[in-house]
Amino acid sequence: MADLTTDFAGIKSPNPFWLASAPPTDKEYNVRRAFEAGWGGVVWKTLGLDPHVVNVNGPRYGAVWGADRRLLGLNNIELITDRPLEVNLREIKQVKRDYPDRAMVVSLMVPCEEDPWKFILSQVEDTGADGVELNFGCPHGMSERGMGSAVGQVPEYIEMVTRWCKQNTRMPVIVKLTPNITDVRKPAKAAKDGGADAVSLINTINSITAVDLDNFAPEPTIDGKGSHGGYCGPAVKPIALSMVSEIARDPDLQGLPISGIGGVTTWRDAAEFIALGCGSVQVCTAAMTYGFKIVQEMVSGLGQWMDDKGHADLDAIRGRAVPNVTDWKYLNLNYVTKARIDQELCISCGRCFAACEDTSHQAIAMKPGRVFEVIDEECVACNLCVNVCPVENCITMERMAPGTVDPRTGRMVEAEYANWTTHPNNPAAKAAE
Amino acid sequence: MSASTRTDGIVAGRLDPATLEANFADLHPPLDPHEARVAADRCYFCHDAPCVTACPTSIDIPLFIRQIATGVPEAAARTIFQQNILGGMCARVCPTETLCEEVCVREVAEGKPVLIGQLQRYATDTLMAKGEHPFARDAPTGRRVAVVGAGPAGLACAHRLAMNGHEVTLYDARPKPGGLNEYGIAAYKTVDGFAQAEVDWLMRIGGIVQEHGKALGRDLDLDALRESYDAVFLGVGLAGVNALRTRGEDRDGVQNAVDFISKLRQADDLAALPVGRRVVVIGGGMTAIDAAVQSRLLGAEEVTMVYRRGPEEMAASRFERDLATSKGVRIVFNAQPVRIRGKKDGTERRVEFAYTRYGPDGFEVTDETFEIRADQVLKAIGQTLYEPPQALALKRGKIRVDAAGRTSVAGVWAGGDCASGGDDLTVTAVAEGRDAAEDIHKALMS
Numbered sequence: 001m002a003d004l005t006t007d008f009a010g011i012k013s014p015n016p017f018w019l020a021s022a023p024p025t026d027k028e029y030n031v032r033r034a035f036e037a038g039w040g041g042v043v044w045k046t047l048g049l050d051p052h053v054v055n056v057n058g059p060r061y062g063a064v065w066g067a068d069r070r071l072l073g074l075n076n077i078e079l080i081t082d083r084p085l086e087v088n089l090r091e092i093k094q095v096k097r098d099y100p101d102r103a104m105v106v107s108l109m110v111p112c113e114e115d116p117w118k119f120i121l122s123q124v125e126d127t128g129a130d131g132v133e134l135n136f137g138c139p140h141g142m143s144e145r146g147m148g149s150a151v152g153q154v155p156e157y158i159e160m161v162t163r164w165c166k167q168n169t170r171m172p173v174i175v176k177l178t179p180n181i182t183d184v185r186k187p188a189k190a191a192k193d194g195g196a197d198a199v200s201l202i203n204t205i206n207s208i209t210a211v212d213l214d215n216f217a218p219e220p221t222i223d224g225k226g227s228h229g230g231y232c233g234p235a236v237k238p239i240a241l242s243m244v245s246e247i248a249r250d251p252d253l254q255g256l257p258i259s260g261i262g263g264v265t266t267w268r269d270a271a272e273f274i275a276l277g278c279g280s281v282q283v284c285t286a287a288m289t290y291g292f293k294i295v296q297e298m299v300s301g302l303g304q305w306m307d308d309k310g311h312a313d314l315d316a317i318r319g320r321a322v323p324n325v326t327d328w329k330y331l332n333l334n335y336v337t338k339a340r341i342d343q344e345l346c347i348s349c350g351r352c353f354a355a356c357e358d359t360s361h362q363a364i365a366m367k368p369g370r371v372f373e374v375i376d377e378e379c380v381a382c383n384l385c386v387n388v389c390p391v392e393n394c395i396t397m398e399r400m401a402p403g404t405v406d407p408r409t410g411r412m413v414e415a416e417y418a419n420w421t422t423h424p425n426n427p428a429a430k431a432a433e
Numbered sequence: 434m435s436a437s438t439r440t441d442g443i444v445a446g447r448l449d450p451a452t453l454e455a456n457f458a459d460l461h462p463p464l465d466p467h468e469a470r471v472a473a474d475r476c477y478f479c480h481d482a483p484c485v486t487a488c489p490t491s492i493d494i495p496l497f498i499r500q501i502a503t504g505v506p507e508a509a510a511r512t513i514f515q516q517n518i519l520g521g522m523c524a525r526v527c528p529t530e531t532l533c534e535e536v537c538v539r540e541v542a543e544g545k546p547v548l549i550g551q552l553q554r555y556a557t558d559t560l561m562a563k564g565e566h567p568f569a570r571d572a573p574t575g576r577r578v579a580v581v582g583a584g585p586a587g588l589a590c591a592h593r594l595a596m597n598g599h600e601v602t603l604y605d606a607r608p609k610p611g612g613l614n615e616y617g618i619a620a621y622k623t624v625d626g627f628a629q630a631e632v633d634w635l636m637r638i639g640g641i642v643q644e645h646g647k648a649l650g651r652d653l654d655l656d657a658l659r660e661s662y663d664a665v666f667l668g669v670g671l672a673g674v675n676a677l678r679t680r681g682e683d684r685d686g687v688q689n690a691v692d693f694i695s696k697l698r699q700a701d702d703l704a705a706l707p708v709g710r711r712v713v714v715i716g717g718g719m720t721a722i723d724a725a726v727q728s729r730l731l732g733a734e735e736v737t738m739v740y741r742r743g744p745e746e747m748a749a750s751r752f753e754r755d756l757a758t759s760k761g762v763r764i765v766f767n768a769q770p771v772r773i774r775g776k777k778d779g780t781e782r783r784v785e786f787a788y789t790r791y792g793p794d795g796f797e798v799t800d801e802t803f804e805i806r807a808d809q810v811l812k813a814i815g816q817t818l819y820e821p822p823q824a825l826a827l828k829r830g831k832i833r834v835d836a837a838g839r840t841s842v843a844g845v846w847a848g849g850d851c852a853s854g855g856d857d858l859t860v861t862a863v864a865e866g867r868d869a870a871e872d873i874h875k876a877l878m879s
């Protein structure tokens with residue numbers, strides 16, 4: 001099978017699948033079982049200074065479900081570890097000793113002063129851990145105390161704390177970024193400028209999953225009140241992928257290793273993060289939903305796909321999709337497609353018709369006998385019908401060959417690439433060279 | 434317990450009460466809320482959905498399923514009842530496999546339709562369990578309508594008329610309302626006295642006076658009804674039965690399947706109900722299936738259903754047939770009875786059958802015969818209209834009606850099994866009763 005071994009900013013692991021800093025990595029019992037199940041590494045649940053924090057004693061999670069109560073999104077108001085520092089350190093040391101080949105990264109969050117960072121780094125170094133991750137992402141509770149995302153939202157603080165850490169430890173420093181900002185490249189740049197060895201993203205997104213309509217209170221509700229939490233799980237993956245791609249594409253951030261986090265649920269999700277430039281992926285919600293065993297599906301799935309495609313190792317796929325992420329203005333406007341409905345596969349539900357007729361371009365005809373056909377004169381190729389069709393591959397987008405006439409515009413499809421920057425309707429267009 | 438499944442003759446108490454109770458339990462146990470949400474999630478919310486077209490009462494199925502999926506089954510029930518006030522019964526008895534579920538795009542695509550019937554039951558049960566009647570009557574019109582026959586057609590008609598503000602008198606020959614819901618439908622499709630509970634719930638619309646034990650032709654006269662009411666609706670169903678015209682048909686132990694079933698439906702104690710050790714059912718429709726299955730469930734050792742044509746022509750659906758065979762009923766096709774033999778005392782009764790086939794001149798009976806032993810013979814070869822009023826024009830043995838349910842006599846409408854339109858199904862009867870009510874309303878208000 002393809003070689004899945006991973007070297008992330010000098011931290012080695014047998015596969016790229018790490019458990020993210022969260023309840024799955026909160027204690028020795030969990031982490032030992034995770035390693036037994038096959039996880040390549042863990043980021044230990046975030047440590048802080050004693051006296052340790054306390055958690056609420058009511059519900060700390062809320063959720064969004066899809067069909068059959070499939071968990072699509074999870075939200076939490078949990079804080080960092082609520083166990084004494086010394087207990088965590090002792091356990092980290094024991095586990096690392098017993099699993100020397102696995103990545104053991106320790107997540108940290110202490111107040112924005114140099115001494116506490118200096119103190120905790122030296123303590124962690126003694127455990128033999130492979131690296132640290134600075135939690136600048138937690139968006140609830142800790143941020144009210146000036147930590148977590150309160151730091152992650154101020155690039156100057158990120159740079160300052162990162163620099164202290166680099167000055168006070170030989171361990172690789174990973175900076176974990178919050179998505180609760182407008183442009184993720186700024187905090188990533190600050191981390192890099194502070195000397196970070198890598199970034200990881202995303203942490204959770206500010207969220208209220210639901211409102212209890214009997215009590216008019218946000219969920220999860222604690223004695224009639226609720227507070228926003230952090231959102232994660234499959235629902236956040238598109239946001240995470242986009243943020244990862246922005247860092248991967250940024251010329252100023254070239255070479256900065258990225259650990260991809262956010263909604264990784266299957267091997268395929270992981271492969272997508274890696275294709276967008278990630279050196280490892282971290283998983284939380286999927287493990288919390290299905291247990292540690294899912295890593296076996298991830299390892300076998302990624303391995304099989306790489307074998308099928310002839311990719312020998314992770315270097316062969318890492319970042320391969322990055323050059324294909326571009327700005328809208330560079331998309332080829334001479335690429336003309338039309339929707340095509342495969343009548344053999346069509347089950348005549350008419351969803352494409354309802355969608356196109358009511359909300360798009362009236363480009364699908366409903367013919368006698370519930371036959372649905374695309375009207376090329378109207379189809380703008382928006383893809384909505386493809387997206388709402390319940391049958392995979394029933395509706396596809398077919399490219400019109402250059403030289404043929406697009407019946408919608410009456411114009412010939414050009415073979416040459418042409419984009420908005422040269423389009424006549426663009427007031428700022430430069431003449432084509 | 435003295436009798437067993439192997440006791441000869443026609444005797445009661447072949448099975449112990451616990452077995453009987455299990456045998457006659459709900460055919461499809463109700464969905465729980467989670468199952469309903471999962472089943473509802475499978476609906477694609479089709480445009481101009483084929484299931485709606487296939488439903489004789491045109492219930493907006495995608496809408497009610499979406500209402501279930503979004504956690505408001507009561508709203509779903511209102512969507513159903515707007516079109517079909519007997520939506521609760523129809524959810525239990527409709528042959529959905531040949532109606533809405535047959536054309537469900539997921540049946541077409543995967544062979545697994547959305548469970549429309551069971552979802553309909555989930556919604557209607559939820560609202561009915563709250564004891565809520567979702568409709569109120571319009572302002573009184575001062576018009577009076579006689580509805581004859583309190584089966585699905587008559588009930589649907591009476592309800593819609595009452596809702597539109599008319600005063601309705603609902604006559605029925607039998608002591609209880611409901612028609613075949615009460616006296617015909619298989620017991621395991623409508624358990625726990627649902628038929629009467631549904632009628633009681635329906636009556637809460639108000640404005641309907643029930644007159645039981647009043648038969649048209651015996652206690653009532655069409656002309657007199659036309660005199661004293663502004664309009665008359667006939668929903669008398671098919672009270673007669675076809676005769677077998679076979680030698681020996683008049684012997685003991687030979688009975689109409691509908692009579693056997695109605696006795697079963699009215700029995701307080703199934704263990705007291707006699708059934709043969711070997712039962713032969715003659716016919717190929719829903720009645721034959723129900724008689725055969727329920728004989729087995731009562732403890733008959735051998736039940737054979739004999740139909741004179743092939744499976745394709747059988748009126749009972751594939752599902753009904755599979756149900757019968759799964760309960761241990763043997764189905765013999767292409768054979769018809771020649772005579773019923775046996776000793777005077779009822780022992781050694783046998784039915785002699787001749788094979789049939791399609792020859793060059795069409796359907797024919799061959800010389801090849803065989804015999805099946807039968808302690809009990811149930812005839813289920815079709816019901817007929819029983820002594821309709823002379824004045825009414827008929828069409829193929831039923832009261833001739835137009836699309837709106839109007840008969841040949843002014844001021845008289847008809848619907849359901851007794852009328853010429855549509856299939857003989859509960860849901861069709863409901864649709865026809867409802868539509869006739871709307872036409873009566875239009876006629877009375879113009």
Ligand SMILES: Cc1cc2nc3c(=O)[nH]c(=O)nc-3n(C[C@H](O)[C@H](O)[C@H](O)COP(=O)(O)OP(=O)(O)OC[C@H]3O[C@@H](n4cnc5c(N)ncnc54)[C@H](O)[C@@H]3O)c2cc1C
Nearest residue numbers: 582584585586606612613648649670849850857858859862
């Ligand atoms: C055994 C059996 C099983 C069936 N199973 C199913 C099933 O599973 N699903 C399905 O959809 N359909 C089924 N059907 C068919 C369905 O029951 C009928 O299509 C439906 O009941 C017709 O409704 P209706 O109102 O027209 O007639 P009915 O239900 O027959 O009601 C007619 C009413 O009129 C009354 N009446 C008759 N004559 C007179 C008179 N002279 N004066 C006053 N009142 C009179 C009767 O007492 C009765 O109450 C079954 C039928 C039978 C016989």
Ligand SMILES: Cc1cc2nc3c(=O)[nH]c(=O)nc-3n(C[C@H](O)[C@H](O)[C@H](O)COP(=O)(O)O)c2cc1C
Nearest residue numbers: 020021022046076135203232233262263283284285
């Ligand atoms: C209950 C819970 C607690 C978490 N605690 C932490 C934490 O202490 N430190 C941290 O850096 N991230 C924490 N996270 C965020 C996760 O590490 C991860 O970034 C996020 O859940 C996105 O990944 P996912 O979609 O795989 O769950 C927590 C997440 C959850 C659900």
Ligand code: SF4
Nearest residue numbers: 356379380382383385
């Ligand atoms: S691609 Fe868009 S415009 Fe074309 S048929 Fe599909 S929905 Fe309509």
